[in-house]
Amino acid sequence: MEESKPSPFPPSAPLSTLGEWLDLPATTTSLLLLQSLDPRQYVHDFWKNRTRPDGRLFSQSRPCKVVMGMLRPHSAGSALVTSTTSADSAATTATTTTTTKVLAATTLHIGQPSPDRPDRGDIVVHVTGSGGHNIGTDFLGNKQQNWDVLQAWLQRTLEEEDQEEEDGNGGCAIPSRLKLWTGKAALRLVVTVHILEDGGNIEDAALLACMAAWKDTTPLPQLGKDLVPVPERGGALFWKNHEAYLEKRATATITTEDCKENNNNDNNNDPPRAFRVSLTMGVWRDPQDQTTHLLVDPSLHEKQFVDGTLTMVVDTSSGRLQPQYTGKVPLTANDLALAAKLSQARADELATILLS
Amino acid sequence: MAGSNSNTNKRTLRPDGRPSQGNTLRPLACELSCTHRADGSALWKAGLTHVLAAVYGPIAPLVIAKENPNLGMVSVVIKMADQGQQQQSNNQTLEYGQFLHDVLTACIDVAKFPRCVMEVVLQVIQSDGSMLACLLHAAVAALMDAGIDLLYMPVATTCLVVLPSSLDGTKKKKSRILLDPTSAEEFEDDDCSSVVVLVNEKNHPGAILGSHTFGGGVPLEDLLACVQVASKACHAIPAFFRLAMEQKVTRESQTLWSR
Numbered sequence: 001m002e003e004s005k006p007s008p009f010p011p012s013a014p015l016s017t018l019g020e021w022l023d024l025p026a027t028t029t030s031l032l033l034l035q036s037l038d039p040r041q042y043v044h045d046f047w048k049n050r051t052r053p054d055g056r057l058f059s060q061s062r063p064c065k066v067v068m069g070m071l072r073p074h075s076a077g078s079a080l081v082t083s084t085t086s087a088d089s090a091a092t093t094a095t096t097t098t099t100t101k102v103l104a105a106t107t108l109h110i111g112q113p114s115p116d117r118p119d120r121g122d123i124v125v126h127v128t129g130s131g132g133h134n135i136g137t138d139f140l141g142n143k144q145q146n147w148d149v150l151q152a153w154l155q156r157t158l159e160e161e162d163q164e165e166e167d168g169n170g171g172c173a174i175p176s177r178l179k180l181w182t183g184k185a186a187l188r189l190v191v192t193v194h195i196l197e198d199g200g201n202i203e204d205a206a207l208l209a210c211m212a213a214w215k216d217t218t219p220l221p222q223l224g225k226d227l228v229p230v231p232e233r234g235g236a237l238f239w240k241n242h243e244a245y246l247e248k249r250a251t252a253t254i255t256t257e258d259c260k261e262n263n264n265n266d267n268n269n270d271p272p273r274a275f276r277v278s279l280t281m282g283v284w285r286d287p288q289d290q291t292t293h294l295l296v297d298p299s300l301h302e303k304q305f306v307d308g309t310l311t312m313v314v315d316t317s318s319g320r321l322q323p324q325y326t327g328k329v330p331l332t333a334n335d336l337a338l339a340a341k342l343s344q345a346r347a348d349e350l351a352t353i354l355l356s
Numbered sequence: 357m358a359g360s361n362s363n364t365n366k367r368t369l370r371p372d373g374r375p376s377q378g379n380t381l382r383p384l385a386c387e388l389s390c391t392h393r394a395d396g397s398a399l400w401k402a403g404l405t406h407v408l409a410a411v412y413g414p415i416a417p418l419v420i421a422k423e424n425p426n427l428g429m430v431s432v433v434i435k436m437a438d439q440g441q442q443q444q445s446n447n448q449t450l451e452y453g454q455f456l457h458d459v460l461t462a463c464i465d466v467a468k469f470p471r472c473v474m475e476v477v478l479q480v481i482q483s484d485g486s487m488l489a490c491l492l493h494a495a496v497a498a499l500m501d502a503g504i505d506l507l508y509m510p511v512a513t514t515c516l517v518v519l520p521s522s523l524d525g526t527k528k529k530k531s532r533i534l535l536d537p538t539s540a541e542e543f544e545d546d547d548c549s550s551v552v553v554l555v556n557e558k559n560h561p562g563a564i565l566g567s568h569t570f571g572g573g574v575p576l577e578d579l580l581a582c583v584q585v586a587s588k589a590c591h592a593i594p595a596f597f598r599l600a601m602e603q604k605v606t607r608e609s610q611t612l613w614s615r
Contacts, residue, residue, distance in 0.1 A: 149454045152447035160572055308462075313573065320573030322550075326458035328507075330556070330563030333580050340576045 043305050047284055047293070054085040054098065054299060059342060061279075061297040062100075062201075066208065066353055068216040075105040077217030081209040083201065085299070098199035098299040104209035105192050106217045110227070110237060113179070113186035121178020121186040123158050127151040127206070129195030147195070150203065154193065154210060157276055157313060157322075174214065177273070180223050185237050187220065200300035203311055204278050208350065211275045215354055221245060274317030275354045279343040282306030285329045292335055296342060312343035316351050319344065371540050372403060379585070381536045381592060382486075386493075386600040388501045394477075396502025398600075400494035403538065404484035409494035411502040414472035428469030432457045433477045434491065451568075452488055459555055459566045460495060465505040474504060485539035486514040488553045488568060497597065501604070508557045510565060511593040513586035516541055517574045518549045531578045533585055550574050554586040558594045561587035 035042040046053050056062070062083040071078035084099040113120060127147045158174055178187035191213065193206050221227055226245050227237040239245065282298035284306050285291070298306060308327015314320070321340055325331060331339075374380045382403030391397040394410035401407075417423055432453045460476065476495050480487065489512035496510060516537035520530065534541060542551055550571030554564050564583060574582070 149450050152450040155447050156451070156570075160570075313569075315573050318573070320550075320575055321579060322569040322571075322573045323552075323567045323579065324455075324569065325564065325567045326455060326462065327565065328462045330560040330565050332563045333583055336564075336579065336583065337576065340579075 039301070040305050043302060047295075048286070048288075052295065053301065056085075056297075058293055059296050061346065062098075062299075064205075064208070064350075066212050068212050070103065071105050072216075076108045077213045077215070078103070078105040079209050079212030079216055081205045081212065083199070083205055083297070085199075098301065099197050100199040100201060100205045101196040102202070102205040102209040103194045103196055104206070104213040105194075106213045107190045107192070108217070108221070109188040109190065110180070110185060110221075111188050113183065117175070118183035119179050120173075120175035121180075122188040123155065123174060123178075123191065124188065125151055125155040125158065125191045125193065125210070127154065127193045127195070129198070150206060151193075153203065154191070154206060157207060157278075158191065158210060158214075160276075177220065180221075180227065180237065181229060185223070185227075185229075189214075189217070198300065200303050201280050201297050204280050204297065207276065207278045207313075211277065211354055215273065215275070273355075274315060275351070276313050276315055277343075277347045277350045277354075278311055278313045279339075279346040280309065280311045281339060281342065283308035283310055283325075283327050283329050283331065283335075292329055292331070294335070294339055294342065296346075310339055312339055314343045314347040316347050316354070319347075370534070370538075372538055379535050379589075381589065382538075384593075384596050386497055386596065388497060388600055388604040394498070394502075396498045396500070396504070398494050398497035398501055400490055400497055402486060402490050402493070402536065404482055405486060405490045406481040407487075407490045407494040408479045408481055409491075409498035410477045410479075411474065411495075411498040411504065412477070413474035413502070414469040414504070415475075416471070417473040422473060423471045426467075426470055428464070428466040428472045428474060430457055430461045430464060430466070431473055431475045432460065432495075433475065435477070435479045437480050437483055452491060455488065455566070455568050456491060456495060459492065459510055460499070462565065463496075463506050463508055463510050464499065465507050468505055474499075483539065485537050485542050486553075488512065489514045489536075492555065493593065497600065500597065500601065508559065508565075509594055509597065510555045510557055511590040512553055512555045512566075513582075513589045515552045515554065515582040515585055516549055517552060517571075517578050517582065519574075519578075520548075531575070531581075533578070533581055535585060535589060552579065552582045554582060556586055556590050558590060561590050 043053060050058065052058070054062075062085055065082045065084075067080045067082075069078060070080045080101070080103050082099065082101045111122070114122070127150050129147055174189065178189055180186050191210050193209060195202060195206070221239075223229065223237070227239060229237055280297065282295040282302055284293050284295060286293065294310070295302060295306065298309075303309070306327075307329040308325060308331075310323065310325040310327070310331070313322040313324075321343065323336065323339070368376050370376055372382065374382070382405075385399075385401040387399040389397060390399045390408070391410055394412055396411040398409050399406065400409065414428055417429070422429060434449050434453050434456075436449060456476070456478075464474065476498065478491050478495060480491075492510060492512040496506075499506060514536055516534040518532040518534065537551065542549070550569060550573055552574060553566075553568045555566030556562075556564050562583070564586070
């Protein structure tokens with residue numbers, strides 16, 4: 001008769017003992033244990049209490065910091081966007097901080113416009129990051145970041161035109177502002193986006209970084225002022241004084257994080273630019289009462305367990321919306337209206353940074 | 357652009373002959389099992405937009421790293437009509453592929469096919485507007501032909517929102533919503549219009565399961581109006597799917613094995 005071996009897992013053992021069996025550090029709390037053993041239940045327990053693992057409310061975004069002019073004078077414009085969970089809220093819960101950091105830089109090239117759009121410039125977006133391109137999925141089925149899709153989305157969002165405003169000041173239309181000489185010369189804006197850290201909601205941070213870098217791209221070279229046309233050479237343009245232009249661009253001081261600009265450029269005749277801002281929300285349906293909730297700015301951890309993702313792009317000048325949604329939970333008109341209201345509030349909040 | 361917008365407003369018929377009220381779909385055609393190598397296939401035609409879809413699976417993935425032990429995976433491949441068009445619309449193809457991947461993953465019962473991959477290959481034969489909706493419908497028809505379990509049947513509706521031009525000096529009018537636009541209509545008033553593609557299903561016509569927007573964007577009231585239009589239009593496509601399946605079953609019953 002074999003002797004029955006003692007069970008390594010006594011029926012009622014404290015979680016700290018369980019932590020020892022799992023070879024976890026002694027300081028591991030029960031919340032961390034639940035997070036590692038059943039991450040879905042861990043997140044859902046917070047959501048059922050109408051809060052989130054990092055202590056935010058459902059309608060609360062992570063604090064965001066925008067620093068412009070990081071790479072001056074090496075690029076025409078640049079911006080670093082950082083979204084991070086606040087240290088205080090992270091200390092009260094058993095989760096680590098999540099940080100999303102994106103750096104964007106712009107470069108201007110002079111070239112010829114496309115024949116079908118002779119009065120508009122061109123925008124090219126490159127996205128790079130630590131994850132690389134087209135990784136696909138890992139063995140657990142977790143989707144790796146596909147930078148090509150993000151690149152395509154940023155390219156389309158920055159290129160899209162908008163109807164001119166009534167007073168003729170022009171809408172968001174970045175390509176229209178890159179016009180130099182109709183049919184003969186235009187600027188090409190090359191935007192390079194580098195993902196430094198991915199803590200979730202990379203789309204909002206990348207678009208905000210592109211918009212902030214575009215705002216920092218001043219002054220744009222102007223025909224007759226900085227560039228001189230040579231009629232006998234067709235559409236060829238020459239710099240009047242390239243060193244003076246570079247010096248004028250470099251004299252703008254590096255902006256602080258609250259974006260007070262002490263710019264020496266004389267670009268005051270340029271009409272105010274409009275921007276596009278996006279807000280990504282996770283959609284979660286409470287299984288108990290079947291109510292749908294929107295989780296603003298989901299972190300990387302939360303994004304795995306939401307039932308859908310809604311990204312709303314808002315034009316700060318016209319207030320028009322571009323909703324992008326995929327998910328298992330159907331959204332009603334009330335949900336869309338709430339999402340639009342949240343997006344508009346976010347756009348108003350960021351407009352103080354981008355339009356200052 | 358203001359002149360061309362006023363032309364659109366004054367026209368009594370749309371470019372393809374449909375009434376200008378904008379609430380009619382183009383004629384639909386669907387042929388199931390048109391390719392024999394694939395597990396399921398469909399040729400979907402909406403007006404002059406033709407898409408061929410083929411479904412392979414559920415099969416084991418070629419790369420073991422793509423295997424998910426709990427759920428099935430969906431892979432979407434889109435091929436445009438010609439190589440030149442593909443280079444120009446590469447970004448568009450990427451976005452369409454991602455959108456279709458997300459929608460199909462949500463509507464297929466992937467829990468029934470762990471460690472498997474369902475590959476959906478979409479070939480655009482001819483393009484004349486409302487491309488994304490046609491791609492989705494062709495994929496769904498091919499999935500039905502392959503006998504893959506679906507949790508719900510997604511139906512896509514394309515709405516062209518033509519915003520009123522404020523430069524012609526007239527009073528601001530309401531926006532016009534045109535259903536199932538052709539490519540000429542999509543590009544005619546490029547600066548004053550946006551295309552909204554909404555995905556919903558027959559059991560929840562008033563709610564949306566997916567949306568994709570092109571253009572400068574739409575005001576909130578126009579977006580909610582598009583949701584209403586989509587809810588009314590979403591009954592026609594499932595009825596057409598049923599008709600196509602009935603025709604296929606009838607055709608197959610008249611083969612050698614029936615008598």
